[in-house]
Amino acid sequence: MIVVLLNVYLVILFLLVKLNIIRFSLFWKISPVLVFLFLLVGLFIPMGWGAPQGNALVVRNSVAIVPNVAGEVTDVPVKANTPLKAGDTLFKIDPQPYQAKLDALKAQLGLNQQRLEETTRLQTTGAGRAYDVEQRQAEVEQLTAEIAGAAWDLDKTVVRAPADGYVTNLALRAGARVSSLPLAPVMAFIDTADTIIGVEIAQINARYVEPGQAVEITFKFAPGRIFTGKVETVIQAVATGQVQTSGSAVAPSGILTAPLVVRVRLDDQAFAASLPAGSTGTAAIFTDHVKSTHIIRRVVLRQVAIMNYINPF
Template sequence: MIVVLLNVYLAILFCLVKFRIVPFNLFWKVSPVLVLLLLLMGLFVPMGWGAPQGKVLVVRNSVAIVPDVAGEVTEVPVVANTPLKAGDILFKIDPLPYQAKLDAFQAQLDLNKQRLAETTRLQTSGAGRTYDVEQRQAEVEQLTAQIAGAQWDLDKTVVRAPADGYVTNLALSKGARVTSLPLSPVMAFIDTSDTIIGVEIPQINARYIEPGQIVEATFKFAPGKVYTGKVESVIQAVASGQARTSGTAIAPTAIQSLPFVVRIRLDDPAFAAALPAGSTGDAAIFTDHVKAAHVIRRVLLRQVAITNYINPL
């Protein structure tokens, strides 16, 4: 863009000299250099913090599906990369052992309730002890709690989608045996209920970014188009500034000025939901400073949008 503006000035200067409107003296000879410095220091450098631009990445939460109970898989009705709603069945585990456990607890509860009723009648008539009644009551309450736990285990033999999304890299099949170990997930579920879009902004340009500011973004996934949105937040930490719990002393590392990540939300939720995880692009944030550079930044972003038709990087 700066080359375009400089060439426009040179064309105007040529016409002025050609038609003898200005003399071609030393001042006008060095004026292109002065104009270049003026554009750099007065417009393009301040544009970095007045309307910062950075790379965009679309991220979705990945949920590692680990069943709450162990057993043999009897059914896997889902198809990989097919949209699912929250609560849709992902797979089923053989419920027979858990149903048998529940039935056993239920039978014990029925017997203990009968004994409690008999003990209560004896205690009321003076032929029984209060201690026996309290003991039977405790047994009934204990079995009731065990039944609730057994029912929970039985319900968990049907594993459901935790949110709207889809299963990817599906390898689970009928007959496989799954466990409830947290380090043994059986499938990856991609949550599409919320689209996370982050913009990387160099630290020197992030000083004036605030929530609510206007954003324009273009994506490789949709070349030639520019989408509007707003800043949601500036993520207040990067990996280099994270302190980790450790039993060792601080090990100094090379300090790097990593970019800050700004989370944005597009005004078009349908398009945002359609963006595949991993989609990339460019975005510009328009702050309340250096507003004269906003027009130039909009032009530059649209140039990027057009070049996305041919630029794969």
């Protein structure tokens, strides 16, 4: 944009000199440098504070699907990248071993309940001990708890979608054996219930960004279009500022001034939901400072939106 404005000034200056309206003196010869410095110091540097611009990225939460029980997969009814609702079946595990365990526990419970009734009757008539009644009661309660656990295991042989979304990179097939180990996920589920849009803002320009401020974004996915939104939050941490628990002493490394990430929310939620994860774009945040630069930033962003038709990067 600064190049465009400078070129406009040079054209005007050329016409004024050509029409003999002004004399091409030393002042006018060095005036392009002065105009450039004025635009840089008086407009474009303050514009970074008042209307910072940065790269935008659409991300979605990914859930590693690990079954709660182990066994052989009998059915995988889902298809990759097909929309699913929360609770839809992802795959099924052979329920027979878990059903057999549940039936055996129920049979034991029936027998122990019968014995509890007999020992209670004997204790009432004075022919039995209170200890035997208490022991049988404890066995019945233990079996009841085990039945509840076995019923839960049986229910978990049907693995369901944790939220609205879709399965991607699906390789699971019937006949495969799965386990409940947390380090052995069997599929990746992309949660589409919430669309996260992050904007990278240079630290020098992020100090005036606050929740609720207006945002405009253009995406490579939708060239030529501008979408409005609001700042949700400024994420208060980046990886370079993170300390993890370790048994090692501090290992100094090169300090990099990484950009801060601002999370924004589009006003058009229907369009936000249609954005593929990984979509990129350019966003501008309009703060309460140096408002005179907002119009220039809006023009610059629209130039970027138009260039998205031909610029793949």
